[in-house]
Amino acid sequence: MTDLIAPATTRKDWASDQEVRWCPGCGDYSILTAVQLLMPELGAKREETVFVSGIGCSSRFPYYMNTYGVHSIHGRAPALATGLAVARPDLHVWVITGDGDALSIGGNHLLHALRRNVNLTIILFNNQIYGLTKGQYSPTSEAGKVTKSTPFGSLDHPFNPVSLALGAEATFVARTHDMDRKHMMETFRRAYQHKGAAFVEVYQNCNVFNDGAFDAITSKDNRPSMLVPLEHGKPVRFGPDGEKGVVLDAHGSAVIVDVSEVGEDALLVHDEAREDPALAFSLSRLASGPYSPTPIGVFRAVERPDYGSLVEDQLADAAARKGPGDLAALLRSGTTWTVA
Amino acid sequence: MKTLDRVVVRFAGDSGDGMQLAGDRFTTSSAIFGNDLVTLPDFPAEIRAPAGTVAGVSAFQIHISDHDIFTPGDHPNVLVAMNPAALKAHVGDLEPGAAILLNSDAFDERSLQKAGYAADPRADGSLSGFKVYEVPMTTLTLEAVKPSGTKARDAERSKNFFALGLVSWMYSRPTEPTFEWLAKRFASNEMVREANTLAFKAGWNFGETAEIFESAYEVKPAHLKPGTYTNISGNTALAWGIVAAGQLAKLPVFLGSYPITPASDVLHELSKHKNFGVRTFQAEDEIAGVNAALGAAYGGALGVTTTSGPGLDLKAEAIGLAISLELPLVVIDIQRGGPSTGLPTKTEQADLLHALYGRHGEAPLPVVAPSTPGDCFYTAIEAARLALKYRTPVIVLSDGYLANGAEPWPIPDVATLPDLSREFGMATEPNKILADGSEVFWPYLRDPETLARPWAVPGTPGLMHRIGGLEKSDGPGSVSYDPVNHDLMVRLRAQKVAGIASDIPLVEVDDPFGKAELLVLGWGSTYGAISAAVRAVRAAGAEVAHVHLRHMNPFPSNLGEVVRSYKRVLVPEVNLGQLRKLVRSEFLVDAQGLNKVGGLPLRRTDVELAIASQLEMLRTEGR
Ligand code: SF4
Numbered sequence: 001m002t003d004l005i006a007p008a009t010t011r012k013d014w015a016s017d018q019e020v021r022w023c024p025g026c027g028d029y030s031i032l033t034a035v036q037l038l039m040p041e042l043g044a045k046r047e048e049t050v051f052v053s054g055i056g057c058s059s060r061f062p063y064y065m066n067t068y069g070v071h072s073i074h075g076r077a078p079a080l081a082t083g084l085a086v087a088r089p090d091l092h093v094w095v096i097t098g099d100g101d102a103l104s105i106g107g108n109h110l111l112h113a114l115r116r117n118v119n120l121t122i123i124l125f126n127n128q129i130y131g132l133t134k135g136q137y138s139p140t141s142e143a144g145k146v147t148k149s150t151p152f153g154s155l156d157h158p159f160n161p162v163s164l165a166l167g168a169e170a171t172f173v174a175r176t177h178d179m180d181r182k183h184m185m186e187t188f189r190r191a192y193q194h195k196g197a198a199f200v201e202v203y204q205n206c207n208v209f210n211d212g213a214f215d216a217i218t219s220k221d222n223r224p225s226m227l228v229p230l231e232h233g234k235p236v237r238f239g240p241d242g243e244k245g246v247v248l249d250a251h252g253s254a255v256i257v258d259v260s261e262v263g264e265d266a267l268l269v270h271d272e273a274r275e276d277p278a279l280a281f282s283l284s285r286l287a288s289g290p291y292s293p294t295p296i297g298v299f300r301a302v303e304r305p306d307y308g309s310l311v312e313d314q315l316a317d318a319a320a321r322k323g324p325g326d327l328a329a330l331l332r333s334g335t336t337w338t339v340a
Numbered sequence: 341m342k343t344l345d346r347v348v349v350r351f352a353g354d355s356g357d358g359m360q361l362a363g364d365r366f367t368t369s370s371a372i373f374g375n376d377l378v379t380l381p382d383f384p385a386e387i388r389a390p391a392g393t394v395a396g397v398s399a400f401q402i403h404i405s406d407h408d409i410f411t412p413g414d415h416p417n418v419l420v421a422m423n424p425a426a427l428k429a430h431v432g433d434l435e436p437g438a439a440i441l442l443n444s445d446a447f448d449e450r451s452l453q454k455a456g457y458a459a460d461p462r463a464d465g466s467l468s469g470f471k472v473y474e475v476p477m478t479t480l481t482l483e484a485v486k487p488s489g490t491k492a493r494d495a496e497r498s499k500n501f502f503a504l505g506l507v508s509w510m511y512s513r514p515t516e517p518t519f520e521w522l523a524k525r526f527a528s529n530e531m532v533r534e535a536n537t538l539a540f541k542a543g544w545n546f547g548e549t550a551e552i553f554e555s556a557y558e559v560k561p562a563h564l565k566p567g568t569y570t571n572i573s574g575n576t577a578l579a580w581g582i583v584a585a586g587q588l589a590k591l592p593v594f595l596g597s598y599p600i601t602p603a604s605d606v607l608h609e610l611s612k613h614k615n616f617g618v619r620t621f622q623a624e625d626e627i628a629g630v631n632a633a634l635g636a637a638y639g640g641a642l643g644v645t646t647t648s649g650p651g652l653d654l655k656a657e658a659i660g661l662a663i664s665l666e667l668p669l670v671v672i673d674i675q676r677g678g679p680s681t682g683l684p685t686k687t688e689q690a691d692l693l694h695a696l697y698g699r700h701g702e703a704p705l706p707v708v709a710p711s712t713p714g715d716c717f718y719t720a721i722e723a724a725r726l727a728l729k730y731r732t733p734v735i736v737l738s739d740g741y742l743a744n745g746a747e748p749w750p751i752p753d754v755a756t757l758p759d760l761s762r763e764f765g766m767a768t769e770p771n772k773i774l775a776d777g778s779e780v781f782w783p784y785l786r787d788p789e790t791l792a793r794p795w796a797v798p799g800t801p802g803l804m805h806r807i808g809g810l811e812k813s814d815g816p817g818s819v820s821y822d823p824v825n826h827d828l829m830v831r832l833r834a835q836k837v838a839g840i841a842s843d844i845p846l847v848e849v850d851d852p853f854g855k856a857e858l859l860v861l862g863w864g865s866t867y868g869a870i871s872a873a874v875r876a877v878r879a880a881g882a883e884v885a886h887v888h889l890r891h892m893n894p895f896p897s898n899l900g901e902v903v904r905s906y907k908r909v910l911v912p913e914v915n916l917g918q919l920r921k922l923v924r925s926e927f928l929v930d931a932q933g934l935n936k937v938g939g940l941p942l943r944r945t946d947v948e949l950a951i952a953s954q955l956e957m958l959r960t961e962g963r
Pocket of ligand 1: 021022023027028057058127131132204206207208209224242
């Protein structure tokens, strides 16, 4: 729809009266701004919007939105949000989480919310560090990372959150970063509009404990050569002059090539709607961390009935077949006998 | 025909022998006949323990009588043993002179070996204290079912119906209920129906014609209170109680649960009732189960989670969140033997202190415990009432014995159940006018009477608010690290729960002549054993009082006065003395314990002996 309807709310309506308490310069601020600016554009209603979070810096997010919100416990936001979304399909439920919250202590819940396709908009702030507990390595920190808990370097192989979500067959998977408000807003908009579980990884700078973790790809100068924008139906191409592109090799792996060498027609045309998540997965493997050209945008967006709707269908079907619940009849549904 | 006032029958066989089914059918026909009855299934933890071994024995005990009874019976009068392992596992429990019906076909050398018998117990004199009836059940069953055209391997599976037929003859059970059930259950499988029917009849006829049994017996109907009855297990009663609570509160039910023995049947049963708007969610783990239920409660549903001990451990953090968020939540713990995996299929009452105190911080919550399978229904409703009215998680402590045990249950008239919808309301408008005249919503502005905070569900315009596990300021509910406020909030949450004492019934003391010096104080599933023991002791002329608790936290407000008014207090429990510890610390009363933790319910005789020794001590003290 291109009709211009004046939004019923403004950014101010979406900001709560709480003083925002992230460290000055934290990437979380720009994500909050992007969301607060987006909500009026979406025509969303505050009373029908719920932000659910776990524990961590990012999980303070709900306090700053003038909506309903629950700041729950570490890792459990997807589980709590699942109950809410299933009990109340009329609401729009967001999950705000971080790399430690979603991928370490709460890894199980994230995977299951994604595979069930619960109607949730999940935003994962990935800063590759534990901020709130003051600087331990996280499940997305690069191997060898020296932190307070790894003075000799981390031995852990990191997760790639997008690969993980695709492995769980999430129906909507995207990546954006905190230095580009427009891209964030566009990505969040798509996620919001997706029916089912929408997963967005946001590269977020923690300027206190992991400053510049994404500079190699997200700084203004580096972006053209290091970010690979994914656009549905278009050849995957990047570089200041579009001189680089992505092709699938004989093994199905995505590789970077010079367009001048392979020709434009050889480039991979992005298809976010492809049922098989393998293509999106190959793209997610293009970069193993924010040091080499990294795809951003929507990796996958496919239609699959969302969990809450399926639950509603079963309830409606049961009511249609058996009639509405009759308690007296239920209590007499087993073998009964009467004592006079 | 001889008449008996009561009889205890135990069916025992290999897990695959269908003993639970035989027991179930015997139960139903006895119930329809009008006996009072109590049942106790006992199955192995392993789904398929090696066949023929003692570990793989599955049993079902039923106590039927012509008067009201409370327990499944301490010592069976009849044991049906389908193989040597079943005999070995259960012979020790039998009363002297009990009848043993053996499937003699199963007593070959290999089976004896598998059961761990060095010598054939039928020949070595070890069964001389019993009346042993050897019946070639397998052979007779195979012969009997031939007309149905069933293949030999399948035909053998009907031998539980042969055994059922034989025992049904022995105790003159009506046969119609079994035939009706077979017709319904196997409506689409004519061959199996026919085979089972033939096997049942063969068992019955064998009893009548074989002339190895002196006579059949009869156990006359009991004089139960008039009404319509159904046979109900604790887990079914809990599930129905939850359905009822949703209806009575006019709220949709949301169950978040993860399969665990012996609680899974509540999930199974609730999953059937989607036409009541019951949403059941089999979560990825225990933690997700409780968090989802809490999320649903935040959204205005009656949130419920079901589990057993190990799951309660895992749910502790989320229950703490529910206490902090002050949202209604019903947590059902079907206790089993612990610690750790413990004894999954056995009963225990050892989660009481865990339920009361098993969370970090000052985190009190109401705890209620059903006393019989049928009482599980009412206890679930009571748990929901407290949760909704006081916006708090409530723990229900059932156990493996109640879960699987069954009894005839007078079906209540739905109109007599409490209207829970009148116990709470949801916030619809701002509740605070600020100094500048603006109207706002304060999520932690409490009801002065109940101290419950308002329940404002998403979707309500104008009441948007943020809450979480961080400490909140009294009233506005914003994050607060203020020491004075934290101290106040800790006390308010405790006061809210403690205040429930004025909203629950006083304990009723069963002390017919008011002259007893000994009080037996019990809780939960020991009700049957204690009641039976108290009755027996009184019949022998002794005075003893009985109090049975449903509300474990807070205690009824007169409990201290009551326990202090007796010279001695005996607390029988299937744990090492958890209620006793509470009674001692709360009331400074030197309560004594009867504590058995064998994975089995207390026996009447255990309690009787403990009462006798307490009475003896009273006598010596008095001298
Ligand atoms: S610690 Fe890092 S992530 Fe947390 S608020 Fe500060 S800058 Fe942001």
